[in-house]
Amino acid sequence: MTRSFREKLIRKAFFGFAAVSIIFLLLIILFLFREALPTFQFVSIGRFIFGMEWYPTYEPPEFGIWPLIVGSLVVTSFSTLIAVPLGVLSAIYISEIAPPAVKEILKPAIELLAGLPSVVLGFFGMVVLAPWLQDTFDLPTGLNIVNASIMLAVMAIPTISSISEDALYSVPREFKEASYALGATRHETIVKVIVPAALSGISTAVILGMARAIGETMVVLMVAGGAAAVPESIFDSVRPMPASIAAEMGEAPFRSNHYHALFATGVVLLVLTLAFNFIADYVSHKFRETGSATL
Amino acid sequence: MRDGDIIVTQDVNFYYGSFRALTGVNISFEKNRVTALIGPSGCGKSTLLRLLNRMNDFIEQTRVEGKVLFEGRNIYDPEVDPVEIRRRIGMVFQKPNPFPKSIFNNIVYGPRLAGGMSRTDLESLAERSLKQAVLWDEVKDILGQSAMMLSGGQQQRLCIARALAMKPDVLLMDEPTSALDPISTAKIEELMEGLKKDYTIIIVTHNMQQAARVSDYTGFFYLGRLIEFNRTGKIFTTPDMKQTEDYITGRFG
Ligand SMILES: Nc1ncnc2c1ncn2[C@@H]1O[C@H](COP(=O)(O)OP(=O)(O)O)[C@@H](O)[C@H]1O
Ligand SMILES: [Mg+2]
Numbered sequence: 276m277t278r279s280f281r282e283k284l285i286r287k288a289f290f291g292f293a294a295v296s297i298i299f300l301l302l303i304i305l306f307l308f309r310e311a312l313p314t315f316q317f318v319s320i321g322r323f324i325f326g327m328e329w330y331p332t333y334e335p336p337e338f339g340i341w342p343l344i345v346g347s348l349v350v351t352s353f354s355t356l357i358a359v360p361l362g363v364l365s366a367i368y369i370s371e372i373a374p375p376a377v378k379e380i381l382k383p384a385i386e387l388l389a390g391l392p393s394v395v396l397g398f399f400g401m402v403v404l405a406p407w408l409q410d411t412f413d414l415p416t417g418l419n420i421v422n423a424s425i426m427l428a429v430m431a432i433p434t435i436s437s438i439s440e441d442a443l444y445s446v447p448r449e450f451k452e453a454s455y456a457l458g459a460t461r462h463e464t465i466v467k468v469i470v471p472a473a474l475s476g477i478s479t480a481v482i483l484g485m486a487r488a489i490g491e492t493m494v495v496l497m498v499a500g501g502a503a504a505v506p507e508s509i510f511d512s513v514r515p516m517p518a519s520i521a522a523e524m525g526e527a528p529f530r531s532n533h534y535h536a537l538f539a540t541g542v543v544l545l546v547l548t549l550a551f552n553f554i555a556d557y558v559s560h561k562f563r564e565t566g567s568a569t570l
Numbered sequence: 571m572r573d574g575d576i577i578v579t580q581d582v583n584f585y586y587g588s589f590r591a592l593t594g595v596n597i598s599f600e601k602n603r604v605t606a607l608i609g610p611s612g613c614g615k616s617t618l619l620r621l622l623n624r625m626n627d628f629i630e631q632t633r634v635e636g637k638v639l640f641e642g643r644n645i646y647d648p649e650v651d652p653v654e655i656r657r658r659i660g661m662v663f664q665k666p667n668p669f670p671k672s673i674f675n676n677i678v679y680g681p682r683l684a685g686g687m688s689r690t691d692l693e694s695l696a697e698r699s700l701k702q703a704v705l706w707d708e709v710k711d712i713l714g715q716s717a718m719m720l721s722g723g724q725q726q727r728l729c730i731a732r733a734l735a736m737k738p739d740v741l742l743m744d745e746p747t748s749a750l751d752p753i754s755t756a757k758i759e760e761l762m763e764g765l766k767k768d769y770t771i772i773i774v775t776h777n778m779q780q781a782a783r784v785s786d787y788t789g790f791f792y793l794g795r796l797i798e799f800n801r802t803g804k805i806f807t808t809p810d811m812k813q814t815e816d817y818i819t820g821r822f823g
Contacts, residue, residue, distance in 0.1 A: 449663065449665060450670075453663070453667045453668075453729070454669075455628065455656065456661040457657075457679055458657035458684065460653055468669060471670075471671075472669075
């Protein structure tokens with residue numbers, strides 16, 4: 276075997292491996308759309324997305340997923356509100372402030388958080404957080420937006436923290452030195468130089484954290500309460516899209532209207548997740564090109 | 571210690587971990603003069619420079635022995651605030667390092683943090699500093715644009731202006747032209763000439779001609795020791811030490 280032939284072979288092999296994941300992705304998307312499209316023979320796209328009622332098993336059934344979309348968006352937004360400060364601040368603490376000994380404990384601890392099976396988190400939300408919420412706020416149920424948002428935040432924090440941390444580490448040392456040499460304190464340097472210089476990475480981290488939260492199934496299935504209605508208070512139950520799909524797929528007869536509608540819900544979820552990823556990509560490129568100059 | 575000395579080091583040793591980078595350094599820097607530090611790579615020039623405004627504080631596991639007197643006070647005394655020292659002893663680095671901010675915000679970064687200045691104060695300070703760094707004419711119409719768009723030479727002059735905006739007493743420059751082309755280098759040497767009367771400048775340089783051109787005094791370092799300290803004219807014509815002569819004539823280093 277000549278060397279150039281071997282080189283060629285190796286290159287082909289690597290291309291093959293890389294191609295496999297793309298092929299899988301395409302197959303899954305193809306399948307998703309094939310199963311989802313028949314939905315729009317019995318309900319219009321408008322009524323499907325903006326319809327206020329989700330009664331897939333009634334006679335006649337209603338296939339409006341607006342309450343599910345709102346449920347997903349609400350728990351994602353609230354969890355972001357909780358996870359962003361905690362995730363970003365802990366990243367700043369780990370990368371810039373913590374003494375080495377503390378860092379050595381904190382970093383693995385946060386990584387461990389990322390490794391917790393979501394069913395365990397869901398279980399915690401059900402058994403510990405839900406009763407506490409119910410008692411403290413005198414609610415009919417502790418399985419609600421607040422509970423789901425907190426548990427999703429716990430899931431998103433490691434993502435946000437570790438990506439932000441990478442962004443903070445990659446801020447050139449020269450910037451920090453320049454700042455210190457101008458008589459800035461460490462705190463001032465963090466706020467005025469390091470965080471702004473890492474902002475594109477931090478934004479990416481936040482968006483990827485949100486993408487993680489919106490697609491998360493088990494936690495919302497267990498602790499969001501499952502009510503398919505547009506919520507009026509943060510203590511209402513909701514039924515985010517992934518929870519709805521997971522809960523109902525087992526009961527929906529194969530290739531029934533309900534079955535197709537669930538796949539269409541999956542498409543909506545996919546589109547939202549992709550949108551988050553595109554935004555993350557765009558933000559990180561956009562900032563990089565301009566060197567976040569005006570900050 | 572001469573009367574006009576602003577910084578004096580006394581028996582300074584400096585360690586990175588267990589490695590001793592400076593040994594028994596006694597050197598005095600006269601006020602409103604330019605002092606050049608020369609010597610082969612790794613002889614401790616940058617280490618000494620960073621010692622003078624406590625920039626070595628940020629490197630882990632370092633240790634200083636001896637005294638560094640700034641206006642008679644040891645800057646390594648525990649009660650001395652390093653931030654205060656760095657405001658009065660500015661620094662320009664080897665590689666231009668403007669912040670990814672606008673030109674204006676680069677200049678006023680330090681003064682803004684120090685506080686107590688109005689917008690107009692800051693604007694006139696920016697103008698003054700940019701003029702001192704001979705950059706004003708080139709950037710006066712683009713103060714709001716990113717400093718990252720400037721050329722390397724312009725960036726380095728911006729960094730000088732930024733340091734000057736703090737109105738420091740001393741300006742430390744660590745090979746400020748080594749990353750620049752000859753024209754930018756000439757511009758910076760020229761502006762140093764203008765700064766001399768108001769500032770004490772200590773410049774590390776690899777470039778012997780540069781040391782000869784810009785400085786009044788020169789210190790030659792070798793392996794962490796100050797081998798010779800003399801008037802620049804003397805060092806480059808009739809140095810006292812054989813090692814200095816060897817280095818200057820290019821026989822080693
Ligand atoms: N951060 C550091 N950690 C450990 N050793 C260092 C560090 N910085 C410099 N040194 C060592 O100290 C010596 C002096 O370095 P430096 O002051 O940078 O020399 P110069 O500026 O004269 O080239 C060198 O041997 C270098 O390897
Ligand atoms: Mg050096």
